[in-house]
Amino acid sequence: MHIFSHEETKTFHLCNDEISYVMTVLPTGELAQLYFGRSIHDRADFSHLLEGAVRSHSAYPVDGEPFLSLEHVKQEYPSYGTGDFRQGAVELLQENGSRISAFVYSGYEIMAGKPALEGLPATYTESPDEAMTLIVTLVDQVAGAQLQLSYTIFREGGILARSARIKNCGSHTLRLERAMSLCLDLPDCDYDWIQFSGSWARERYPVSRKLTVGTTAVESLRGHSSHQQNPFVILKRPDTTEAHGEAMGFSFIYSGNFSISAQVDPYQVTRMLVGINPEWFSWVLEQGEAFQTPEAVLVYSLNGLNGMSQTLHNLYRTRLVRGEWRDKARPILLNNWEATYFDFNEEKLLQIARKAKECGVELFVLDDGWFGARRNDRAGLGDWVAAKELLPEGIGGLSRKINELGLMFGLWIEPEMVNPDSDLYRAHPDWCLHVPERTRSLGRGQLVLDYSRPEVVDHIYGMLYKVIHEANISYIKWDMNRSLTECWSAGAAPERQGEIFHRHILGVYALYERLIKAFPHILFESCAGGGARFDAGMLYYAPQAWTSDDTDAVERVKIQYGTSYGYPVVSMGSHVSAVPNHQLGRITPLKTRADVAYFGTYGYELDLNRLSDQEQQEVCRYTAFMKENRELIQFGTFYRLQSPFEKNVAAWMVVSEDRTRAIVGYYRTLNTVNDCFTRLRLQGLDPEKCYCVKDMGSFYGDELMNAGLVTSERASEKQGGTVLSSSDFSSHLFLLQANE
Numbered sequence: 001m002h003i004f005s006h007e008e009t010k011t012f013h014l015c016n017d018e019i020s021y022v023m024t025v026l027p028t029g030e031l032a033q034l035y036f037g038r039s040i041h042d043r044a045d046f047s048h049l050l051e052g053a054v055r056s057h058s059a060y061p062v063d064g065e066p067f068l069s070l071e072h073v074k075q076e077y078p079s080y081g082t083g084d085f086r087q088g089a090v091e092l093l094q095e096n097g098s099r100i101s102a103f104v105y106s107g108y109e110i111m112a113g114k115p116a117l118e119g120l121p122a123t124y125t126e127s128p129d130e131a132m133t134l135i136v137t138l139v140d141q142v143a144g145a146q147l148q149l150s151y152t153i154f155r156e157g158g159i160l161a162r163s164a165r166i167k168n169c170g171s172h173t174l175r176l177e178r179a180m181s182l183c184l185d186l187p188d189c190d191y192d193w194i195q196f197s198g199s200w201a202r203e204r205y206p207v208s209r210k211l212t213v214g215t216t217a218v219e220s221l222r223g224h225s226s227h228q229q230n231p232f233v234i235l236k237r238p239d240t241t242e243a244h245g246e247a248m249g250f251s252f253i254y255s256g257n258f259s260i261s262a263q264v265d266p267y268q269v270t271r272m273l274v275g276i277n278p279e280w281f282s283w284v285l286e287q288g289e290a291f292q293t294p295e296a297v298l299v300y301s302l303n304g305l306n307g308m309s310q311t312l313h314n315l316y317r318t319r320l321v322r323g324e325w326r327d328k329a330r331p332i333l334l335n336n337w338e339a340t341y342f343d344f345n346e347e348k349l350l351q352i353a354r355k356a357k358e359c360g361v362e363l364f365v366l367d368d369g370w371f372g373a374r375r376n377d378r379a380g381l382g383d384w385v386a387a388k389e390l391l392p393e394g395i396g397g398l399s400r401k402i403n404e405l406g407l408m409f410g411l412w413i414e415p416e417m418v419n420p421d422s423d424l425y426r427a428h429p430d431w432c433l434h435v436p437e438r439t440r441s442l443g444r445g446q447l448v449l450d451y452s453r454p455e456v457v458d459h460i461y462g463m464l465y466k467v468i469h470e471a472n473i474s475y476i477k478w479d480m481n482r483s484l485t486e487c488w489s490a491g492a493a494p495e496r497q498g499e500i501f502h503r504h505i506l507g508v509y510a511l512y513e514r515l516i517k518a519f520p521h522i523l524f525e526s527c528a529g530g531g532a533r534f535d536a537g538m539l540y541y542a543p544q545a546w547t548s549d550d551t552d553a554v555e556r557v558k559i560q561y562g563t564s565y566g567y568p569v570v571s572m573g574s575h576v577s578a579v580p581n582h583q584l585g586r587i588t589p590l591k592t593r594a595d596v597a598y599f600g601t602y603g604y605e606l607d608l609n610r611l612s613d614q615e616q617q618e619v620c621r622y623t624a625f626m627k628e629n630r631e632l633i634q635f636g637t638f639y640r641l642q643s644p645f646e647k648n649v650a651a652w653m654v655v656s657e658d659r660t661r662a663i664v665g666y667y668r669t670l671n672t673v674n675d676c677f678t679r680l681r682l683q684g685l686d687p688e689k690c691y692c693v694k695d696m697g698s699f700y701g702d703e704l705m706n707a708g709l710v711t712s713e714r715a716s717e718k719q720g721g722t723v724l725s726s727s728d729f730s731s732h733l734f735l736l737q738a739n740e
């Protein structure tokens, strides 16, 4: 890892064993992008990579430099209006009404490690030798603004973390209308763009299309990252597969409105922009004030989509997630939501917990409905005091009783929300986002608290602190069940209303930070009506996230498969639930439900008392299996093998770091008759090692990765084992252990 800075040519080259990123200062002072990709040799002068031409209708700022037009140059942080007609990274409204800006180079700084971003989630280093950071400073003298572009290259992996900071250094008020976190101009457009789209109960399905001239984009204007689009996009070469080829990931460490776009110009240059959605965003910068963008992470791999995902998994698992739970296998939990919904009392909960304990569960989680007047989803949000009629001794009493059973205790909260039917709302009707004299749109019967106001965050913190402090709470599920509307704050001046979406998210982050600091041992799981805020921003605070409200095993294979492109297995909340499935009505075998849920945090979302004795015994075996294998599953290297979006069969696997153990999850949606012969090519094994595949025999890693593992039923019967049961929705786990 090194950052070269060549003073004479004003060229910067960040590199490690995997990637190089090269920039230079243009004669006009702007910062230009010259190369990003596989690591290359350094040289003092890369200016031959600056491409320009004399073209009709282009504008040329310097007389005597006929080739230098901002329309043709690849740039680092462009703005519209001085010759570049593409979308810019920054837009600054100045006092005279002009939005034209020109940020020109003024200096740089190189430092070991990576500075934190105050109030924002970001990747970090644990020792300064893990990364190097380059901060390039540019100024716009006319606007009186300073821009600092930050680039961190990590020692390991094809990773570059970027952000920008814009400061008002002049004497007039400025209004920032756009401040993206990352801009990357790529020299061609021969890419497939993959986004992760969906809706409630079908989050993060991969959707792919070929880039072509014009703009391709995903965004959220819902106030949170959303079920609909995820702040993560991949560009891959058309021939890139899961195992081979070039792929880049663009991940945004942010939980609010975002935009990720690829604009391909007529010369086939691709401009990638990642950042806070400029729609509905503006930020007033008074003299001396600065705005810090969230961080965007760029990953690059030549080892296919799996290589790209693994780079991101490692980074996020080890240098985004924080705290005690980062490196710990996650407790097997039982959550009462689908077991009881709102219909519970203490005795019922204890009954469920007792059976959970018998079946090997480690953590009991009390979901929605324990507080205020929350007997249904129309009331009570905002009143974080236990309902005495349900829990006579409060959360303290219940947690003690749960602990006495030998279980840890976890609690659900939804702190960003308020029901109009609540004491909080009656006392503070202006504490929610709303516009005076206009309708306050309800979602699930609730309004969104205005977290841009510190006094609101303080109040909720105070209530939650009391509950948590008085009980023994090991886990918190932090839910969020509606998108933001009427995003206006009674606490902000008219000219600052464009800040509220972002200030709201900063308030959410601030509350998380305070609770984490006050209760560092608590494991947080984020949730937003299932997976509507499954983003890298949340992972900084909550090491795991509820992946989806859809707990059907077949649907979950798809959702977890899609989620795995950008997020590690250990971050995915995954539970075995009852059948018929509450979302789909589908009946799947208990074994299949467990075989899917293992590839995540693992838990149960049902009352185990309602299972037959035989099923309860099965559950005990599954729980024991997960305890034995969770280190491998949650911290091993994850490979996608066969996509559920393409075939009737899906498969994935995890491999231990030393490549001596692996588990393959193999899932078939519908049963087939007289089917083709099938083999599954595994990945990530040691070609020289001979692996014993449980019930199948021993095979060398090279055979398993090239010839493949025989998965057709006939062949496996010959080996004395049955791969799949002869029913729909079946699954099999192949357990691999390298022979001594």
Ligand code: DGJ
Pocket: 337, 367, 368, 412, 479, 481, 527, 528, 529, 530, 546, 548, 549
């Ligand atoms: C939505 C979550 O995704 C569910 O798991 C559950 O916690 C409900 N909210 C409770 O209201």
